[in-house]
Amino acid sequence: MVRIIYHREKCIGCNGCVEAAPERWRISKRDGRCVLIDGKGKKGIYQALVSDDEYEANRRAATNCPSRIIKVERVP
Numbered sequence: 207m208v209r210i211i212y213h214r215e216k217c218i219g220c221n222g223c224v225e226a227a228p229e230r231w232r233i234s235k236r237d238g239r240c241v242l243i244d245g246k247g248k249k250g251i252y253q254a255l256v257s258d259d260e261y262e263a264n265r266r267a268a269t270n271c272p273s274r275i276i277k278v279e280r281v282p
């Protein structure tokens with residue numbers, strides 16, 4: 207499995223993560239920040255456990271993110 211961790215408060219809505227992994231990220235129409243699809247959150251920090259086949263795309267999303275607020279790690 208792959209864990210994605212996202213600090214939403216610092217998102218600037220640049221769309222970089224959506225371009226890399228559109229099945230996992232989208233921009234909210236409400237506040238212009240990104241949403242981690244199926245993420246669960248507390249205090250602005252959201253996490254999602256996803257399958258291994260999403261690893262590469264979400265690594266690219268993390269690399270694309272100018273705010274450096276996306277972390278992607280493999281978990282057993």
Ligand code: SF4
Nearest residue numbers: 217218220221223271
């Ligand atoms: S790449 Fe980072 S700053 Fe840009 S929309 Fe995605 S989470 Fe927000």
